[in-house]
Amino acid sequence: MLISSSDVAAHAGPIDLHSSICLDGAPGMAQQITHSVYRIRPCALPPRIDGWVWLRLSDPSVLKDLPSGWTLLLDENRFDRITVAATNSDGGVQSYEYSDGQVGHAWAPGGLLRFPFDSPGVGITSLSIGFHHLDGAIFIRKVEARTPDDEAARSTDWLILIGILIGALVSAMVYNLAIYNGRRDRFQFWYAAWTILALGYCLSWTNFLGILDDRLTGPMAVRLSECFLGTMIAAGTMLLLTLIEAEARHKRLLWSGYALTGLSTVAGFAAAADRLLPPLLTDRVFNIVLILDVVWIAATITVAIRRQSRIIWFFLLGWLPVIAVFTLRLARNLGLLPQSDTIDMATFACIAFESVALSVTVAYRLRDIGRTRDAAARTMAIMRAEADTLRRAAMTDHLTQLGNRAAFQAALEQADPLTVLLLIDVDHLKSVNDSYGQELGDNLLRHIARRLRQILPDDTVLARLGGDEFGILIPPAQEALLVERLDSLQGEPWSHAGRTLSLWFSAGQTECIGTPASALHRADRALHWAKQRGGGRRQPYTLEFDRADSLAARLLTDAPHALAAGEFVLYYQPLIDLKTGRQHGNEALLRWNHPDLGLLTPGDFQILLTDETIGPRLQDEVISIALAALSDAGEGLAYIAVNFTGVHLRGAAAGRHILNRLQEAGVPPHRLCVEVTEGIALDHASDEIAEALHILHMAGIRIAFDDFGTGYASLVHLLRFPVDVIKIDRSFVHQLTTPTRNAHEVIRSIISLGKALDKQVVAEGIETEAQATILRDLGCDYGQGYLFARPGPLLQPPIYWPVHDASREVAQEAPSS
Template structure:
């Protein structure tokens, strides 16, 4: 079957090559009449095809006959001429020609069994042996024809003319198949990455276009002659509907998203479905009236063309770049299909040129769309490259921001957020260390912020150098660092960090020491609880003087509970007068006579007993209770001074920075002394270096100057333990310098460094005309050394422990040989 069809096509091609001219085809429309059921003639009358009725009564047997009324129109046709008919849908067809001698040549086929009597261009061909001049009658009968309206081509052609026509179709279809296949292959090969939707729709459109062209033109008959005739008509309807739907979706997906109109988008989806359904309905002539379904199909195609025009217009207005390529490919197709639509609806006569132009335009469209897709892919590739570059930049920026968000800008270590993230992933057996530098505020205030920052950087470098691999190190803020050590490396880290204590550091001609406090705990429990335990351990290390590492113990929890209880009890205790002052005598080391007292706060708690300041330190630093407690101390001290005679020179009271903020604070203290009847010279205001280095030190200095001018004594406590003592001796009106007990307790030890430090402080005080007081004297030997070094006054357990105000003042006998 395949070989036979191919042989026919080849013979047509060969015969056409040897023919130089061809006779014009004979149009039989004017020479035939229509004999059929009622309504058939009326269908033809409303079309562009002029077929008159035969004047016979309407047939009732389901047959429609075309009868040649003027056989003379065939007289110029040679032997082998062919009768050509449009393919239509029918159950059975019969074609018969009667010769002058009465012989008959006839053809009879049923639906699906046309055999090799098909011709390229969607025609049925019936060749006749007798020349046209011998034909006396010609009849063409259709049983159950789908409609007379579809009888568009009835013509006779000479063998040479038919061969040339078939060859033209053969060449056209070959070119069309080559264009479609090569364009699709190019489309599939042009981009081997992820397929875009429009590429898939283009592949679908190409396959459907190929199926439509091959079915409509009868070239499927090469493979199986059953695919010609009525079945070819049905297949072409299905392929055409699906091809139009695929083209609609191709346009929807091909143009840029910002060039689409939302309503047209959804309308396109609806038309896609309608085109597909209408094609299949038009093919179902056994279920629906063919005339109605054909007009419905053509109506849907008209709507689709209008939709394409509207979509293209909107895309142009929205400055689509791709739509011009699409428009270039579709304008010829739309124009020719519009002509075919007019021809199918009977407004134009049947013409091979229109049909051939249609498929030539399909071939052109496939190439144009392939180029369009290539351009679109290039556009998308550029957009993807730009997006990839933008994404890479964004990722780099995000990574930079993430690192910045997780990095401390001063030390370039991880910050609190990074450390918290590491802590959340830490093994419970890991060791957590919180490191807080001692005296950093003093360094900042004494030498400037730059030196303090450099000290922090140096500390970060030294910690980075000693932490083992696998350890997390971060600056948590201020002067605090966090270290997270895996359990196997913990002991090594602890030894290294202990060895770092007191390490000297030189900067800008100054030498300082790395002193820091360390809170230590394990990482069991939640990250928040681990941080809380380490912070409590760090607090206790600070409370014990700093410069040490403190592991966490359960005692800290009990201390926290006690602190909470004390905070709750404090308001009641203030109202009940439970806070009292104990006094420690200040003794003249040369005469042994008492010259004053230092007031020391005690809490006579009804349940916990007598508590010293270290026991309720939490109250002194509380923003609410602290100021109230300071007021109570001042009130008790002034009351004591007002009841003690002038024989006791003065009482020294420790003041917080809150009560020394500005001139108004100084005048307020003087007013209270006046109200209590206490002369200014009988009060000594003691300030520590921590108070002097407060961020409001200028205001504190102003208050101290007012008090000093009025006659109040000013004492500088814990002298020598900080960074800025000498500076503040110039800034503040100091009368008394108090040597810290940490130097006094070392006076009797073998090393003589303490002697030189104390001697220097005493000499400095004498040179500045300041009184010098040594704190923490516990032995006769210490007192003798201090007296020998020229110290003026002393206080400590050697003379008396803190207690109620003594009446009369104590006397301590001076033993010159005590240090013997």
Template sequence: MRGGALAILLSMLISSLGVPARADPLDLHPSICLDGAAGMVEQLARSAYSIRGCATPPRTDGWVWLHLSDPSVLKDLPAGWALLLDENRFDRITVAATNSDGSIQNYSYADGGVGHDWAPGGLLRFAFDSPGVEISSLSIGFHHLDGAIFIRKIEARTPDEEAARSMAWLILTGVLIGALVSAMVYNMATYNGRRDRFQIWYAVWTVLTLGYCLSWTNFLGLFDDRLTGPLAVRLSDCFLGATVAAGTMLLMTLIEFQARHKYLLWTGYVLTVLSTLSGFAAAADTLLPPVWTDHVLNAVLMLDVLWIAATSAFAIRRRSRIIWFFLLAWMPVISVFMLRLARNMGFLPQSDAIDMATFACIAFEAIALSVTVAYRLRDIGRARDRAARAMAVMQTEAETLRRAAMTDHLTQLDNRAAFQAALDQADPLTTLLLIDVDHLKSVNDSYGQEQGDNLLRHMAMRLSQIVPDGTALARLGGDEFGILVSRPVEQVLLERLDALQGEPWSQSGRALSLWFSVGQAECNGSPVSAMHRADRALYWAKQRGGGRRQSYTAEFDHADNLAARLLADAPHALAAGEFTLYYQPLVDLKTGRQRGNEALLRWNHPELGLLAPPDFQILLMDETIGPRLQDEVISIALGALSDVGDGLAYIAVNFTGVHLRGAAAGRHILNRLQEAGVPPHRLCVEVTEGIALDHASDEIAEALHVLHTAGIRTAFDDFGTGYASLVHLLRFPVDIIKIDRSFVRQLTTPARNAHEIVRSVISLGKALHKQVVAEGIETEAQAAILRELGCDYGQGYLFARPGPLLQPPIYWPIRDESHEALDDAPRS
């Protein structure tokens, strides 16, 4: 039998050597009708194969017949054409063709033996001597067929086409066998005194894979014809289940110990048993329903694919190196196996291309896995470690130079301005993450400001350790950090951030846990909108108790509705006088006398209560409502100045870039002063350094010059926390420099360079003939240090909290305390 099969195969290959361009094979599905037991046609109706019923009563004799209803479709086939069928499981098969002269050519096999009528690629082949034009009828009968849904291929090919197809399968199978044998030999040759378990499982997997490939493709028929037909189907099911089980064990033993997950390991053992059992169950068609066992086998295979994905994701999260080589080997095979599953379950039509791609990918997988097993973490691991260390050194040096210009003084990360520059240049596919450290205020209140600063430093260090290379990381101020991460490494970073939640850390003998909230948004749209979306997601995460990550989704539509409501309510609120100003005194630190007030805008909303500017920031930035609201603020401030008289030097009013666009905006403010009869020197226009980063910064500078020339004072708020502050002092007319509260807060903490920073700002202000105001003064100790450093003015809770009424000038008595008393002063 083996000699006959070889002779047939050789003759086909020789005849194919001169094959010209071939036509597509003739698919007979549309011309076939099915005559079988009840339920057979319904099975086909749920698949992708268009075989209709023959409109005959259901059969009860166990036979399933396929009849060619339109023999004319065969008219172009020459003599010797071949009918190709998928291998199935049956007791008997009969194939008969009736010629126009009444002669019949038929094939009939019993007990599963198909003789030499098998073909490479897992098919049965029946050749007919008469040309297709002489065929008047064609019938194919199966006795006890395992299921109608397994009738996937019914096609006719010319002799040349079939010979070429067989040659392609022979070449592919030869390459596959060579790859499997050479890969296993190479693996077994890598021997270091003992066999690791993953090497043994690789050898088992190779042998089983070879058995599966030979049984499925029918090449076991070269050794014995009885190993084809229904027996080949049963053998391939057994080999497939065992091969998947061996591959599962190979992955579990191949990845590094620290990259394994306990529950995933136990799941892998269960899947190993299920894969083996489901393969043998699918082969036991005489004992179990073949349709259902086939579905179970396919379901187990899909579960195994999901398990590989979960195991790989966890290994990647644990920084496994070997997993990448494993995925490189498995991904092509998994991809084509998913196509095969779709084909087997009737969602895709039968195709040699899918099957040939499967075995080509298995050949690639065998070689790639052999290399992976042979090298493990030995040479590749050492080389990757050396490269990683060298890259880390170079990146550290480059990062050090880059950070010299824009660095947060507390954490040594980029500051807000540097992050803003990166955000302006970010790709739309980049993801923005805003991170807020939870419970920082509680840490400050319970353990002191020093411990809170240590928490921020520790958070900065851990973030620096887990962000991928090339990722922008910055401290944006207070307890907030920002990250810009590219899409390819986004998932890796998110997994690392999730793993960081609750991580223990200790400082000064106190054990605490690291908890933080994360807001996530895509960088599509403008940088302002991206920050807004991420900030809203962060707000939602904190509202839910913190310690979680939240993406910006459609769930935040209600916030958009609120913003729309505020925009809609604003005109009525302006008309009804719902906006008011709260005032906080500014005190001369040398004399204790009040010199002015900062006006802080509030909205007494009739339903939402008292709102601060952050609650209705959208109004301030709106091109229509913003200027009207600014006019209202000016009106209230000028009215207050008129009521109080000359007792107070000035009121400082906060302006945004929207309200200072060009010289016309400056002249508008001057006209308002003239109408109210208030001298220009009694108004101070207060802006943050952020206006320098505004796209209309030139127009803003023009407006400030108009105001400054007329005698209106200009103050820079939060000086030193932004970008290129000295450049701002050259571009903008500045009369007052306000030291940010973050520097003032650290004046009473030991081992801090805040003293030198504040001293430098004060010295700079005096050298440039600017007044210096310190914000956020909360203790006598801070006020005393600022006086000692030469600061002119101060404001903060120490003197007064913001209130709705503009009080008459206050006097704050100066306390004469020693330096030691200052050191012991309470800290805020």
């Protein structure tokens, strides 16, 4: 039975002594807590004027169940000195006396002072607790006794809780520090500040700073916790201000939040300054500031929710428990609720939870900002990439991995004046793209880039300037060798994906004398000259080009007057049936009887033909002259072939315009032949040109392809455009009487193709009987050239070319097999 009673006593719960003690202090001290749950009845003694406040146990029997080693627990308060004394039944006295800053090991976890007693409670006859210069009776909230086991369990609970709290705060801090993407956002700093201050508040309030130094417990712990709490609330306010999105903030709440931040800090330090300011007043002010801060937080959260803040819900999740518990603590501080370890422990558990919740909030906000920042970063990255690409583009072209225009321009600006500048333009690239696809065209450019890189040494600058154009800077000492290598690439075969093409390009060459712009202009003029002459060649710049520019400007100026004065005329060259020798038709060749420059051919005034203003007027003049000639010649002349450029055949309207002109002149459509070169297939408006040609063809007008066989995709063009006549280029005809037989086979193939497709075949540039005979033997239908007649200004009666047996001449001039 004794063992059982002793065991029960050893595990008795805490004993609240408020109802069993009386207060002996200064006048009005007891009245401070008259309406508080902590009220203590005054002792029946005269008021004290010595600055001491005594709590005297009036009923020692409340301690009778406490075993030896029981502990008296008191709230930490601010005082100069404290004295605790217990008298035993045998007259012995056990007492403790400490001063401010010298409480020694009397501190206990949970913000308490602990005084253990050796005598069991049943032997205690009196217990007195004295405070010298106590802040006020309102701060006497805990006066209780506990058994050793109960106190050990309570201390263990606090140790576990503080361990969890420290772990949560430190982990949250480390996590916050780990979330770093090159810069810290303001709310990260405030979160770090809040975490540090929260840790300081928890360690100071719960006395765990005493592990570092005993002087940081007791009254000093109260002062530190007031400072930490004020600044922690201020940091939390700033954290909320900086954490929510800018569009979710209210301007007035923003400025009031700044004010509360300063007010909370000042109020916390003022509450800690008990030696300078009245503690009761500063404590009340501090509590009022805390209430205002809670109201402000509630208002800010409400506004943020209404403005559809995404982050506020995470913040609310972390703050609601803390606000709820701090509301309970505030009620306890105001004497509305009793002292309870549960509230205190819940406070710090909620701070631990809040640290984690805020860490998640910060992470979410960082993710949200990160996304925005990532979007901005992506934009910036794109901008940097574009800038970097431009910088790298100064070194690398994405398709060919050569330098590009920016690099070339930079190199050109630094080039020696004698450095050789070459601009290269790939011939017929558009035709390759249209016929075989963009991919093949790109592969062709890559192949040309590789071949150029292979033949050029490393100290030369090679760049792709865009599209089908390349630029090269060659040191003057290597000019002869490298241009020879460059020329050797012309016509080089290239096979890809089962197709074999030839590399042809035009090149303009000059020196880097003068400004980079002037050098580029000269090279471009030379390149243009090379392109105009059929491509596949390198053209050095000469002063002739400057004169040509001046001439072009003059011709553009003179052209309107020339049209009005009838200076443009047509010369006609007959087309002969090679089998019968009879004239089949005429090709109309434009000439300009310039009063100062003499007779000009289209090659001299090419610029007029492509001019958007003069070109259409000139083409109308050609049509008018040709139709007048047809009308005058009557049906004795089969047809006239008139040369058209792509500029004058764009769209159905252009086709209908030509038909209207025929109708006005009373000339049947079959007597007009529209002659175009394969270059129209490379025109950017080739689809519109094809539409116009189809309209003309359907009306009965013949369509002739001039210079057939010189383009990349002649066969494809025959399928795309409505062609009636194929004209073999003079370059093939000229080679008929040379030692090689390649021209024979090419012409034989073209004639066979024409026959198979039911096309008439005309050979251009026939100058000898031998050429005419070979062409006739190969099956060519018609021919034209100086052999039959030179172009003349007037339509002559149809001529006849006697067909001779020129086998002997052929035997003499044709190459032996």
